[in-house]
Amino acid sequence: MKSIPLFLMGCGGVGRQLLQHIVSCRHLHAKQGMLLRVVGVCDSKSLLVATDVFTKDLNDSSLMEICRVKSSGSSLSMLNGLGESQIFTNMESTGKALEIAGHLGRTTGLAVVDCSASSETIEVLKQVVDFGCCVVLANKKPLTSSMEVFDKLVSHPRRIRHESTVGAGLPVITSLNRILASGDPIHHIIGSLSGTLGYVMSELEEGKPFSQVVKAAKSLGYTEPDPRDDLGGMDVARKGLILSRLLGWRLNLDDIKVESLYPDEMGPDKMSLKDFLANGLQLLDKNIEERVKLASSKGNTLRYVCSIEGTRCHVGVQELPKNSALGRLRGSDNVLEIYSRCYKDYPLVIQGAGAGNDTTAAGVLADIIDLQDLFS
């Protein structure tokens, strides 16, 4: 039986879902000769770790208890005394995490899994790479920080996986890596990589006012609590940066031209969320309606896309033919079109749900399993 020790950072929706997937796949993985051993879990404040990471792990009932406590909004530190585990808080937790990673990375190997949405994991990730640990990311921040951090994290390309940083569980990174490995040069990538903005743009096509569509998206739970976090385009820009760097372009976030769907003067620092929703949004309706109509008069439709061509990546609204894969997009699906030597006249198209805790965590789990040949 192959044993893969795991250390999980981040117990939000994705992290908890991952723990649940691990527990429910026990039988399946055992049949394939694999045992996933969760030796430690941390949130932003505390660390819960098996008493002896070499011989013990957090058992399934402990993992489910972690999910229960975290989904009720409590801290991991509530779990003091759970099974054969110890709690470390604040200052001492990072040191302890690195100590474990050092021991396991250098001996049995360790997969450090980042399901947080924080930049605070970066320092730990940089160090565990040096310890020989594998890294699996759903968190986009570590790969969209400086080039120096990126270079460090991918310095052992076979020890990192990050499918769920772009398009959730959709096989985007896997497919790109396969195309690159076979020497097929990629000319152009264009995609709708935000379920929220995909929904907004396809609703606009139906003739609905922008303000109404955004409010509907918010009430359906498709947006962040403040929809400007989606409308600003920075989340898409981070995905675009990850894809660009994968193609070998040494870009930073501020090299990417990002079009925001709201003007500067309606930014969170200048206008309250309440004011934005009640008054700001509808001031944007007329302009967007005109753009939609203009595009439609040419047989086109508007999509909020990320486009990478040559060494340039730009993110924003683009007019596209209604009968292209992107133009036909409906609902909150993501779609990515890749043009290369092999996919020249018609692109390779990957489409499907690109958000949600279930599919994001499934992508992380598939990444972990894909590392199995590095463990014994």
Add this chain to the structure above:
Amino acid sequence: MKSIPLFLMGCGGVGRQLLQHIVSCRHLHAKQGMLLRVVGVCDSKSLLVATDVFTKDLNDSSLMEICRVKSSGSSLSMLNGLGESQIFTNMESTGKALEIAGHLGRTTGLAVVDCSASSETIEVLKQVVDFGCCVVLANKKPLTSSMEVFDKLVSHPRRIRHESTVGAGLPVITSLNRILASGDPIHHIIGSLSGTLGYVMSELEEGKPFSQVVKAAKSLGYTEPDPRDDLGGMDVARKGLILSRLLGWRLNLDDIKVESLYPDEMGPDKMSLKDFLANGLQLLDKNIEERVKLASSKGNTLRYVCSIEGTRCHVGVQELPKNSALGRLRGSDNVLEIYSRCYKDYPLVIQGAGAGNDTTAAGVLADIIDLQDLFS
């Protein structure tokens, strides 16, 4: 530098393209710390092998010479005296191939790559699995023979790759394996997996007669020399069987219901190709035209699909909504829709060129690279 010894069976279009890809990717793979060492190449009659497979390999000029000789229609045996290599013919070649596989499989590892379209490789493949070799297949026959052969070939699941057996280089098998590894149950797979039949069905939709469309496809080089090899559906059935077995269903080829686009009495054993093209084909026009019209009256279109639902796989013409991913298919692209827990309401869709030597060989090369963690 990681060294991956390769043994190639089959020097037809795909095999030759693979050798060219390997040569042109030398620099790229070296940058990634990898060296692909082609130690032997065989066609149906002869084997060309490095004089000492542990220390020597067929160098790039030898590989290009193999491509030149094979594309001119000659046999490998023409290459007697090429570089530091030896030729073995007929009876002695299989024994020599197994001897090499035995030596390398048990020591440095060996990737045995089958780019033939023959059943005759099966016995060799079964034995090299026992020697600890990895297996990479573009050839569908070994995976669509008996369950016993299939079980043998996948007995070490991490040592086999076969992306190019379905949809050429499209990331179909990779994506399915990721979904399965994450414990996401697949409910339904439906796809258009023949570029030829995809072209035929979308041209029929335009109102063209079946006989005219098939002849046009033949003159465009989209069909086999005898188009009945495509129209019979057995190639699609083999792909369907591979996908079904991947899902865990213990089916054989004759468990799959296959609809042929020509009747028994027009089969190759009963009607000459000339007669079929001149007289047989047009007798089929009226019936197919009626089916196209009936579907169209309901807003549907006809597609030749492979569908796997529950443990059943069937292959044939199906009416599908014009505005589905399958219904919108044009030209010779392949498309696959996967429905699972994560992709429930809207499927995961993978679309793109599903045939051609370039993309098929690129898929094989990506598979080989994906095995790298098993080599030192």
